Amino acid sequence: xxxxxxxxxxxxxxxxxxxxxxxxxxxxxxxxxxxxxxxxxxxxxxxxxxxxxxxxxxxxxxxxxxxxxxxxxxxxxxxxxxxxxxxxxxxxxxxxxxxxxxxxxxxxxxxxxxxxxxxxxxx
Numbered sequence: 001x002x003x004x005x006x007x008x009x010x011x012x013x014x015x016x017x018x019x020x021x022x023x024x025x026x027x028x029x030x031x032x033x034x035x036x037x038x039x040x041x042x043x044x045x046x047x048x049x050x051x052x053x054x055x056x057x058x059x060x061x062x063x064x065x066x067x068x069x070x071x072x073x074x075x076x077x078x079x080x081x082x083x084x085x086x087x088x089x090x091x092x093x094x095x096x097x098x099x100x101x102x103x104x105x106x107x108x109x110x111x112x113x114x115x116x117x118x119x120x121x122x123x
Contacts, residue, residue: 009068022034028068029064032061033060033063034058034079036079038054040054041056044084049093053084056083058102060078073107074102079098079099081098091121093117093120094120099114
């Protein structure tokens with residue numbers, strides 16, 4: 001999860017086809033897992049350029065470290081968004097994602113956060 005990765009199999013996909021991928025990241029507060037479902041939306045034209053669109057949505061979970069100084073519990077976590085891929089150039093041209101989380105800190109404070117990110121590649 002430290003890089004943009006889209007996991008696609010060896011066989012071609014058709015619009016509407018889905019596939020599941022699980023990613024795990026060990027962090028200073030514990031093991032973060034993302035259980036993602038990707039969907040090939042199909043061909044789109046954005047800003048005059050043809051692209052392949054892939055959407056994604058999944059659940060986030062956290063297995064906290066027992067020895068952590070701050071006890072954190074991820075009560076709710078969802079990651080969703082889209083990728084636009086230029087098939088001719090063989091590269092990602094845009095990523096949009098939103099992560100929504102509710103986190104309990106030291107069994108006392110509850111924090112809800114929504115973060116949206118849009119990344120684009122300039123020509």
